[in-house]
Amino acid sequence: MNDQPIIITGISKGRAWVFGDNINTDIIIPFRFKSRTNDPYEMAKYAMYGFDPDFHKKISKGDILVAGRNFGGGSSREQAPVALKYAGISAVMAESFARIFYRNAFTIGLPALEIPEIRGKVNQGDELKIDITYFTAENIRTKEIFHAREVPEFMRQMLLEGGLVEYYKKYKQFPWIQS
Amino acid sequence: MLMNNPFNIKVVRMQTTSSPVRQQERQDISHILDDESLTFAEKVISIKNIETRDKKSRIKATAGDIVIVNVDLAMAQDSTGPLAIRSLNEMGIDILHDPSKALLVIDHTFPAADEKVANLHALIRDFVSKHNCMIVEGSISHQHILEYLATPGMMLLGADSHTCQAGCVSAFASGIGSTEIAAVWATGQLWLRVPETIKINLSGTFNKGVFARDLILDYIGKVGEEGANYKALEWKFSNDYVKRQFSMDSRACISNASMECGAKISVFPLDEITTKYLDENPRINNNIGGKIEIQPGTYAKYKDEFEIECDKIEPQVSGPDNVDKVHSIGELADIEIDQAFIGSSTNGRIEDLEIAARMLKGRKVHKNTRCVVTPASVKVYQDAIRRGYVEIYLESGAVFTNATCGACVGTHLGALGENEICISSSSRNFVGRMGALSSKVYLASPATVAASAIEGKIADPRRYLLL
Numbered sequence: 001m002n003d004q005p006i007i008i009t010g011i012s013k014g015r016a017w018v019f020g021d022n023i024n025t026d027i028i029i030p031f032r033f034k035s036r037t038n039d040p041y042e043m044a045k046y047a048m049y050g051f052d053p054d055f056h057k058k059i060s061k062g063d064i065l066v067a068g069r070n071f072g073g074g075s076s077r078e079q080a081p082v083a084l085k086y087a088g089i090s091a092v093m094a095e096s097f098a099r100i101f102y103r104n105a106f107t108i109g110l111p112a113l114e115i116p117e118i119r120g121k122v123n124q125g126d127e128l129k130i131d132i133t134y135f136t137a138e139n140i141r142t143k144e145i146f147h148a149r150e151v152p153e154f155m156r157q158m159l160l161e162g163g164l165v166e167y168y169k170k171y172k173q174f175p176w177i178q179s
Numbered sequence: 180m181l182m183n184n185p186f187n188i189k190v191v192r193m194q195t196t197s198s199p200v201r202q203q204e205r206q207d208i209s210h211i212l213d214d215e216s217l218t219f220a221e222k223v224i225s226i227k228n229i230e231t232r233d234k235k236s237r238i239k240a241t242a243g244d245i246v247i248v249n250v251d252l253a254m255a256q257d258s259t260g261p262l263a264i265r266s267l268n269e270m271g272i273d274i275l276h277d278p279s280k281a282l283l284v285i286d287h288t289f290p291a292a293d294e295k296v297a298n299l300h301a302l303i304r305d306f307v308s309k310h311n312c313m314i315v316e317g318s319i320s321h322q323h324i325l326e327y328l329a330t331p332g333m334m335l336l337g338a339d340s341h342t343c344q345a346g347c348v349s350a351f352a353s354g355i356g357s358t359e360i361a362a363v364w365a366t367g368q369l370w371l372r373v374p375e376t377i378k379i380n381l382s383g384t385f386n387k388g389v390f391a392r393d394l395i396l397d398y399i400g401k402v403g404e405e406g407a408n409y410k411a412l413e414w415k416f417s418n419d420y421v422k423r424q425f426s427m428d429s430r431a432c433i434s435n436a437s438m439e440c441g442a443k444i445s446v447f448p449l450d451e452i453t454t455k456y457l458d459e460n461p462r463i464n465n466n467i468g469g470k471i472e473i474q475p476g477t478y479a480k481y482k483d484e485f486e487i488e489c490d491k492i493e494p495q496v497s498g499p500d501n502v503d504k505v506h507s508i509g510e511l512a513d514i515e516i517d518q519a520f521i522g523s524s525t526n527g528r529i530e531d532l533e534i535a536a537r538m539l540k541g542r543k544v545h546k547n548t549r550c551v552v553t554p555a556s557v558k559v560y561q562d563a564i565r566r567g568y569v570e571i572y573l574e575s576g577a578v579f580t581n582a583t584c585g586a587c588v589g590t591h592l593g594a595l596g597e598n599e600i601c602i603s604s605s606s607r608n609f610v611g612r613m614g615a616l617s618s619k620v621y622l623a624s625p626a627t628v629a630a631s632a633i634e635g636k637i638a639d640p641r642r643y644l645l646l
Contacts, residue, residue, distance in 0.1 A: 005269075022404055022501055024607075024609050026607065026609035026610065026611060026612050027609065027610055027611075030589070030611050030612075031258065031287070031588035031589060031590055031612075032588070032589055032590050032594075034258065035257070035258035035287060035288055035296065035299070035588075035590060036293070036295035036296055036299070037295065038261040038262060038265055038299060038302070049611075049616075050609070050610045050611050050616060053616075069405060070404055070405040070408065070441070073404055073405065073408075073441065074340065074439075074607060074609060075339075075340050076259065076337075076338055076339055076340040076342075076354040076355060076356055077258070077259065077356075078259065078262055078338075078356035078357040078358060079262065082262075096405060096408070098405065098408060098441055099408055099409050099441060099443060100340060100354055100355060100356060103355060103356060103359065104355075104356035104358075104359075107356055107358045107359055108356075108358065152245055154370075163358075164266070164358050164359070164362065165266050165269045165270055165358065168270045168272075169269070169270060169271070174362055174365075174366065176245075176247055176369075176370040177247075
């Protein structure tokens with residue numbers, strides 16, 4: 001069993017997968033699969049199962065999801081961002097995120113960039129570049145640069161370390177304590 | 180014994196009849212409680228702010244602020260607890276801040292449906308016995324918390340989105356993820372952003388065949404699945420007559436289902452129905468904080484206000500695939516169904532089982548339809564036996580299961596096959612929620628589900644409820 005954590009840092013590049021509004025957590029990973037394992041690599045086999053059960057086979061490492069409004073609505077399942085990250089997704093960009101998914105994405109170290117105008121600015125398969133130090137995204141095809149909604153500094157620091165667990169392993173305290 | 184009580188806590192009755200407020204504590208925070216400019220959410224977060232508690236500072240938190248709060252109870256269940264335990268192990272955290280404020284509930288796939296689930300349940304039981312935290316098996320977490328643990332003004336976080344249900348007893352209750360619950364178990368604290376609040380004014384009386392579930396589906400249909408994302412909902416009654424039609428069961432349904440428009444909390448400020456419920460259902464863990472009456476200020480600032488006239492609402496049906504796809508019953512009548520499901524934390528309480536039993540009494544479930552009934556808790560199950568409802572369901576041809584989240588999440592006890600159609604009182608109708616990706620789920624009140632079970636198609640409950 002591969003037990004190595006995946007840590008996403010700095011700059012990521014990948015192809016875009018474009019989705020619409022209301023991609024909920026049941027689409028991202030159905031309950032009956034996520035509730036039967038505690039292994040992130042196993043969860044990854046069901047990433048976006050509700051859209052396409054073979055999606056995990058079609059992803060190239062570094063690929064980026066681009067979506068409309070309310071990405072990640074519904075359940076609190078942290079397995080949703082975990083499944084995406086361990087399937088090889090390096091970031092999610094959306095017009096808006098559901099509250100719990102957004103928190104979970106930062107917690108587990110999957111960059112989540114809220115960019116209100118992103119719909120219509122990215123085509124399926126476009127090459128994208130994400131920089132989580134500056135919270136920017138670039139569409140390589142159009143050369144257009146997007147600025148994501150800012151987050152509190154401790155959330156950015158946590159993301160830069162690869163998530164809450166990695167942050168705690170390094171500093172032996174939780175990121176929100178410093179402020 | 181379904182509930183393990185490792186501390187041998189004496190059952191202590193809350194002093195709700197005279198005053199739910201503990202005097203000393205009230206003095207320390209009276210400047211917040213009496214502030215007429217703050218919403219319910221702002222008051223609770225101001226009180227729970229670690230600065231307030233540690234230094235008696237006079238800081239007030241308002242919408243948009245980020246605050247570290249003390250948490251009174253942190254819950255995870257059998258599909259989120261294992262990941263929380265994994266995160267604690269990876270961080271090398273071996274000691275919990277206060278195990279008496281950590282609750283694990285085995286409810287989603289209980290009893291274990293297969294070996295994989297059984298192994299994760301065992302992981303949870305080992306963790307509980309090592310750390311001596313609370314465990315509940317065989318009641319849905321939200322219902323158990325309502326029946327035994329939730330108190331007004333408490334700060335409750337749960338690794339389950341429907342944790343917001345406890346807003347029905349005036350708790351600040353919100354869902355978060357597994358690793359953040361692990362952090363709360365480790366430190367007793369977490370950061371929160373103070374939400375903006377939407378105030379919803381309720382007026383009018385329900386027509387026959389219309390229930391709390393119809394009201395909240397109607398609201399979600401109007402505001403959409405992210406209509407209350409990041410926001411608090413505060414429910415207000417225009418007068419006592421309106422208030423009295425909202426029992427604790429119906430408030431629990433509304434607070435629970437508020438998650439489907441993204442609400443961070445959904446709160447019914449404390450009133451005499453809350454105190455009566457708490458008097459009749461004593462809290463079992465006196466160690467858990469809260470127990471403070473918190474009323475929103477008269478001049479609190481709201482992001483939005485919304486009016487709902489109960490008498491204008493008809494039976495609603497939502498779906499398929501999105502909860503905000505809401506229709507009046509007439510638009511969907513006659514869609515044939517394979518399964519009718521009555522249950523879940525959204526609508527599996529005794530009033531729900533009562534209305535459906537009244538309709539099924541002396542009638543049969545349609546021959547082409549299976550009907551599954553799942554109580555939300557052991558207590559609801561026992562009440563249903565005592566009142567004769569279980570007998571009515573079995574006579575009608577329905578299946579009566581143990582309390583679990585089973586069918587609602589398609590994990591066991593009522594999953595759907597390819598192209599099957601289900602009408603359900605459960606929480607969500609997302610693609611593949613109850614089973615096959617090609618199956619379809621429609622959401623409705625238990626009364627509408629029962630009418631549909633009888634007719635084998637989506638059916639109007641009003642013709643069964645004339646008396």
